[in-house]
Structures are given as structure tokens and as C-alpha cells.
Amino acid sequence: MKLIGSLTSPYVRKIRVLLLEKGIPFEFVNDSPWEPGNHVAEFNPLGKVPALVTDTGEIFFDSPILADYLETLGVYPPELPTDALEVLRVKQLEALADGITDAAVVWLLETRRAAEKQDAAVIERQRGKMERGLDAVEARLGSHEFLYGGQFSRADIAMACGLAWIDFRFPAYDWRSSRPALAAHTARVLARPSFEQTIPVA
Ligand SMILES: N[C@@H](CCC(=O)N[C@@H](CS)C(=O)NCC(=O)O)C(=O)O
Incomplete structure (x- = not known):
């Protein structure tokens, strides 16, 4: 299997972490x-x-699709529940985490345009998506250890990957102060070996 x-x-x-968590070479x-x-x-x-090239040469792209493909291999541990509606709920949280990350990416790209071309309204709009999204995750997390149910899932992976990237690109952006549950959750997830082996490098 090849990951591009x-x-x-x-x-x-997100996909590197999933592959490491499952021990898939x-x-x-x-x-x-x-x-x-x-x-x-x-x-x-x-x-x-x-993008992922499977051992039979099939190509998949878009991280949720890649993650779904990895689940079809049936390798322990599963990163999704078994019940179809519960799967949807985990994927909804994954979409929220990815959406927060998408907004941060648009923000970064805007800041990389020439100063006179940057639009403060675009940055504000993306910041709004991030803030609302992070507040929703904080409320969801409450005193729970994981984002969904009693089990580490793809939602936890997607959120920690996004937030670690936000820290990497926007070190001065303080999302933690008003979100203690999410700050603690992120610290716990980032301490996993699969995350320690995939720290972003410039
Ligand atoms: N929804 C996609 C987003 C992938 C994505 O935006 N990747 C960025 C890298 S961080 C990219 O390749 N950007 C190139 C571009 O937008 O042209 C996924 O989850 O895989």
C-alpha cells in the first residue's frame, strides 16, 4: 500500500495515524x-x-474515503462503531473536525497573499467557522474522555490532527483558554505513539 x-x-x-494505530505497513x-x-x-x-494506492493498484482519495477503505480491511482496532447510525455520528464529528481544519487552511492561504490583496472579511469568516466549530466540540466533549462513546475513534484522530496543525501554523492563536476539555483531550491524543511518530515538519 502506498500513501501519497x-x-x-x-x-x-489522519491517515498515517490510522495506519500506525492499526499496524498496517x-x-x-x-x-x-x-x-x-x-x-x-x-x-x-x-x-x-x-491519496492511497492499494496493493491491487486501486486509487482512493479524500481522507474520509481513505479511512473508510482502511476499515474495510478489518484490521484491529476498529476506528468506527458497528452500528450504522453510530458510524454516521462519528463521521459527523470527523466532518466537523475536518471543516474546522478547512477553515484554518483558507485562513492560512489568505495570509500568504500579498498584503494589499488580503481580505480581512475572509479571515474573519473563517475564524468564525473555527470558533463556532471548536465551541461545538468543547460542548460535545464535556467530561468525556473521547469525542464519541467510550472508545477512541476517527473523530478523535481528525480533531487532534487539525488542532496540531493549527498550533503548527498559528502558534499565537489561543483556542485553549476557553476550551479546557478540548485542550486536555488534544494533549491526551497527541501523546499516543502514532501521533508522536507523525509530528509535522516544516
Ligand atoms: N477533504 C480533503 C482535503 C485535502 C486537502 O485539502 N489537502 C491539502 C493539503 S493539506 C491539499 O492537497 N491542497 C492542495 C490544493 O488545495 O490544491 C481530505 O480530507 O483529504
Whole structure:
């Protein structure tokens, strides 16, 4: 199995973590859609990472699809519940985590435009999505150890990957002070070996 992606992408990290948690061997192909001459579009017409090439040569892209593919392999531990409605709830939380990350990515890209072209309204709009999203996760978490049920799931992985990336790109952005449950949850998840082995490098 081959995973195509960059060492900084939070969506790629989600899949690397899942592969490590399950102990599935894979080859990592380090390629970034932002590098001139990259080959990402050969694996994903949308030109985004991660993409995965299975052992039979089939290609999947978009991290939730990749994560679903890994679940089909039936390798322990499962990162989704068994009941269909519960699966949907975990995936809803994953979509929330990915959406918070998406908003942070748009914010970053806006700050990389020439100063006179940057639009403060775009940044504010994305900050609003992040703040509301993080508040919803904080409320959801309450005193629970995991985001869904009593089990570590893909929702926990997606949220910690997103927040670690936000810390990496926006070290001065304080999302923790008003969200103690999420701060503690993130610290717990980031201490897992699968996360310690996938720390983003510039
Ligand atoms: N929804 C996608 C998002 C993937 C994504 O946006 N990846 C970024 C890297 S962090 C990318 O490849 N961006 C290139 C581009 O937007 O052209 C997923 O979950 O895989």
C-alpha cells in the first residue's frame, strides 16, 4: 500500500495515524501539491493529498474515503462503531473536525497573499467557522474522555490532527483558554505513539 502526501498536511496525518494505530505497513510517498513538478494529480484529479494506492493498484482519495477503505480491511482496532447510525455520528464529528481544519487552511492561504490583496472579511469568516466549530466540540466533549462513546475513534484522530496543525501554523492563536476539555483531550491524543511518530515538519 502506498500513501501519497506531504509531512505537514493534517488530512495526510489522519491517515498515517490510522495506519500506525492499526499496524498496517505502507510506503509513504512524500509529494506536495504546492511543489512545482509534483505528481499528485496523477493520483487524484483534484490535485490534493492524501491519496492511497492499494496493493491491487486501486486509487482512493479524500481522507474520509481513505479511512473508510482502511476499515474495510478489518484490521484491529476498529476506528468506527458497528452500528450504522453510530458510524454516521462519528463521521459527523470527523466532518466537523475536518471543516474546522478547512477553515484554518483558507485562513492560512489568505495570509500568504500579498498584503494589499488580503481580505480581512475572509479571515474573519473563517475564524468564525473555527470558533463556532471548536465551541461545538468543547460542548460535545464535556467530561468525556473521547469525542464519541467510550472508545477512541476517527473523530478523535481528525480533531487532534487539525488542532496540531493549527498550533503548527498559528502558534499565537489561543483556542485553549476557553476550551479546557478540548485542550486536555488534544494533549491526551497527541501523546499516543502514532501521533508522536507523525509530528509535522516544516
Ligand atoms: N477533504 C480533503 C482535503 C485535502 C486537502 O485539502 N489537502 C491539502 C493539503 S493539506 C491539499 O492537497 N491542497 C492542495 C490544493 O488545495 O490544491 C481530505 O480530507 O483529504
